[in-house]
Amino acid sequence: MRTNTEATLESTRPLNPTPAVAPQKGRHRKPMAASKTPSSKASKRKRALVISVIVILILGVLAIGAYFVKQLIDSKYFFCTSSVTFIPIEKACDGVKDCSRGEDETSCVSHFKANTTFPVRLATAQHVLQVYRSSLGWRSVCSDDWTEQHTQTACTQLGYTYKPRSTSIPVTTLSSSLKVGPFAAVKPGTTATLIHQATVDLSVCKSGSVVSLSCSDCGVVGIQDRIVGGADAYIETWPWQVSLQEAGQHTCGGSLVSPRWVVTAAHCFSGSRKALTHWRVVSGRTYLTLTGGSYVDKIIVNGDYNAASNDYDIALMRLSSPITVGEYQRPVCLPPDAFNLAAGSSMAVTGWGSLHEDGKVSSSLQMAEVPLIDRATCSSSTEYGNMITPRMICAGFPQGGVDACQGDSGGPLVYLTSSKWNLVGVVSWGVGCARKEKPGVYSNVESMLNWIYTVIEKNP
Template sequence: MPITKVQPFLDENEQAEEKTLRGRLLAHRVELLIGACLLLVLCLAVGIGVGVGLSCTGKFRCGSSSRCISSSAQCDGAVDCEHGEDELLCVRLSGKSSVLQVLSGGVWRTVCSEDWTPTLGLSACRQLGYPRYVESNYLPLSSIEEDLQNHLVSINPSQLSPQQAIKIHNATGISKTHCSSVTSLKCLDCGYRPSYSPRIVGGNLSAEGQFPWQVSLHFQREHLCGGSIVAPRWVLTAAHCVYGFAYPTLWAVVVGMMEQPVNGAQYLSVEKIFYHSRYRPKGLDYDIALMKLVKPLLFNGVVEPICLPNFGEEFEDGKMCWISGWGATEDGGEASISLHSASVPLLSNKACSQPGVYQGFISPWMICAGYLEGGIDSCQGDSGGPLACEDSSVWKLVGVTSWGQGCAERNKPGVYTRISQALTWIHEQMEVNRGWDYIDGADCNRWGDAENFSAGISTHFCDTCLLTSC
């Protein structure tokens, strides 16, 4: 029976109820099918009766209402939706090389390197929800994916006033048919293991610094789930870990540790918890959540962020990746004291959906990893933890531990939330709830004034709003 891989803190009756999840899911699928049929009939009736469709086909729907606006009005610098959601998610990084794109006129356009400046780079990173900017690189147009070469634009920095600097799509974009090079953007030093030199069920103990992005999420001072650091104030985990318990004061994030319990370890406070609005406890889809920390993390080699994949970036079937966590070492067992890890291959959704495996349960929001013969897998208590893959010496978060049937059983590999499907949701939360980094004066001088002056960036972009010197 498919169950989430959370370390249970339910009573016996609730645990027994969870064991009937498969039956409820099957019933839920029938309900969805019936509901879909009724909705289709309703749509046809309304469409025929009054000649009005019920969708925003070809348009942008404002999330706060049923209002539809032209797709060309999205990211045009003018707020058309009540809560401004039409001016969000106007910037993205695409392909293996993190090529910068902006949404303009309803089309994603690749940004040429002409007229590009560090100021624009910091603005783009801020729109993506990151507090800082690392660097921009210029790539030959012919070196990037073909689908990124078709629509090109050059950003005019003179069109940006200081008040608009956080929204680079507000600048006048000059459409181009060709440019010599395009912009690749880096907002965060991530995916590295500077303190590590060269498993869950069937796995081995992990070495210090091997997975510096791994965190332990403590619910009322006890390990419940895992998570991954993706930015100084953001930890990514599974929605089923926090659903119904999304109260920040009940949670703490513990970083840089290898063994439980964490006597003397620092507990990091959580400011806010977000989970996908379409997640439901009776289902398995949209199993993604973010925790925003009260204060930003200081990265030191043992604590480091993992990179998010870019839009359109795929990871081939069979690629060997790593899972890690403090979950049980056998189905139904107690959480592990030590951090375990294991190497598992990615499986195609086709292979994972075949009869005898998870037929009818695997959606585009899921990715499977593991061995069909069993033996190595994530388990209860590993929920929310990372499925991490190395790509050109950089580690990227490909999945979040979600669910499975038992642990390490034959034809029952682990199922993970596919991060490439969740990117839009992740960046929307990070952009809307970015706020400011609360750092002290020394950090302000180090990361704000000094760094920005050296890059030729106005102190308008200092990383804290608490100090008048910024």
């Protein structure tokens, strides 16, 4: 007889129970909830995309804001790393140590006078090698006993060196001033000695020829093709052109003369523009950009620079690390001594300066062709009178219309010879821009080669 409990259990059992099936590994029961529709998935993706875009925009705005805040701070203050404080920019490089460790007075523009003659140079358009001795002056170096090692040594003394080579030029083909000497020749076994110390004096060259040097690939460009009255230019045509930027603002132009040195104008560093940390050199760009660029570890102004007369208006900047020479970045050649360019010679001036007097700087590199003006004309009473010194040259048209302008200062005036561009002048000053009988005035690079070579040698 079954109990009531047993009867209850039996009544709940199916008559034909289905055998239990053991669950298989990896198989799961499908959820009973309805699957999401395609429209709801697309809506979620759209929301996620919008949120991502908003986040990116916010981050971009914050980054741009932070950049401009930094530029504003840099233009007004100097940061003391030792004490983590700011001081007014006017107090940097003023001769008083305002930072706890004095770093505000250690990273500043310096001044240098060349008191001695740099003893090696290239002369005339033939690039004749000459050495200097105080008792005899300049002497052309004969080809006698000259070797490839001497070529390397001489070019190294002259700065930027890349695949240097030498040729022999017959004395009879030299200019009249060089034909008669005096001459010098290297002593055997002096390949590693500085060239001016390795020579002896001669009255004539036994070989009948002198040494001509080509030290580098400076001034060479792959193609030839606003400045007021100018035209658009491309950096690959003028790869030595750089933008000098102080506190994030284009201030002056400059010219690469080696992978690490830039020639520019002394007046670019007037006023409070003396802290090295605020300067950057941007190279290899056709369009003016205010980001990136090379740091600077030396700015050396010619010690004879006179702000009142603009005389000796030249300076050198040393980059913290050398640029990589290529199609868009390449040094221009320093000119030989006694280049003797004739009045009317066509030259090129480049930069991002104003397109008209008192205008804004150009966003794109500009180029203009200007003729050299003879010194007598530029020094006449109708032009600049006695304001023109031997350290200056003039270029432009009597009627005006084409000229360098504000923002071009420090930039290059170049002349093409033997497929190489030579740095003839540095944009310095003028009355207005492109005015009639008021041409551009440029620092005469040839007259200050001694200073340039001496600075580079003393700051390797």
